[in-house]
Amino acid sequence: DIQLTQSPSSLSASVGDRVTITCQANQDITTYLNWYQQKPGKAPKFLIYDVSNLATGVPSRFSGSGSGTNFTLTISGLQPADFATYFCQQYDSLPRTFGPGTRLDIK
Amino acid sequence: QVQLVESGGALVKPGGSLKLSCEAVGFKFDDYFMSWIRQTPGRGLEWIAYISGGSSHTKYADSTKGRFTISRDNAGNSLFLHMSGLEVADTAVYYCARTAGRFDYWGQGTLVTVSA
Numbered sequence: 001d002i003q004l005t006q007s008p009s010s011l012s013a014s015v016g017d018r019v020t021i022t023c024q025a026n027q028d029i030t031t032y033l034n035w036y037q038q039k040p041g042k043a044p045k046f047l048i049y050d051v052s053n054l055a056t057g058v059p060s061r062f063s064g065s066g067s068g069t070n071f072t073l074t075i076s077g078l079q080p081a082d083f084a085t086y087f088c089q090q091y092d093s094l095p096r097t098f099g100p101g102t103r104l105d106i107k
Numbered sequence: 108q109v110q111l112v113e114s115g116g117a118l119v120k121p122g123g124s125l126k127l128s129c130e131a132v133g134f135k136f137d138d139y140f141m142s143w144i145r146q147t148p149g150r151g152l153e154w155i156a157y158i159s160g161g162s163s164h165t166k167y168a169d170s171t172k173g174r175f176t177i178s179r180d181n182a183g184n185s186l187f188l189h190m191s192g193l194e195v196a197d198t199a200v201y202y203c204a205r206t207a208g209r210f211d212y213w214g215q216g217t218l219v220t221v222s223a
Contacts, residue, residue, distance in 0.1 A: 032208065034208075034209040034210075036210075042215075043213040043215055044152070044202075044210070045213070046209060046210060046211045046212070046213075049208070049209045049211075050208075087151075087152060089209070091208045091209065094166055095154055095166075095168045095169070096142075096154040098151060098152035098153070098154070099151075101151060101152075
């Protein structure tokens with residue numbers, strides 16, 4: 001199975017800050033990497049597909065980059081709605097796997 | 108708009124069985140693969156299974172293979188997860204998700220608790 005690790009596991013930031021979350025795969029997944037946002041008590045929400053493509057309706061302050069084994073999610077100009085947990089997910093191979101999540105909270 | 112609504116979660120004893128359902132609206136259901144994904148505080152998000160639009164193709168995670176069966180009824184726009192031989196470790200919130208490599212729409216989740 002492909003294992004995804006995320007760093008940091010948690011992060012505190014302020015409204016307006018720029019934050020970067022890293023996702024690392026234990027083998028090459030080319031660009032088969034997606035990102036999700038989850039708020040407490042809610043289902044994950046699809047954010048970014050194929051490393052850098054924003055899902056419909058996702059604000060342009062979200063961006064993604066990377067390839068192979070190293071990927072990043074960047075949020076530029078944090079808004080109150082962005083404080084949540086973020087997960088990466090690979091679909092290079094079965095089983096589909098998710099990272100453990102990065103919790104982003106307000107400083 | 109796309110909406111997925113799960114139902115069927117319950118408290119079940121170890122070794123018991125349960126059937127989860129997911130009703131889909133707002134898209135052409137049989138055009139899409141569908142998945143079940145579960146989440147626990149300890150193990151995080153875990154993909155369990157997917158099924159192709161015409162039901163010809165199914166895949167399972169090793170943790171549930173042989174115990175869980177995914178199926179669908181395209182006429183009724185519904186997805187199912189038949190779970191048997193339930194274990195305490197199967198306790199989780201179960202989500203259905205529309206699948207196209209990515210999981211682009213998720214239901215609200217249904218809680219399955221396995222406990223004596």
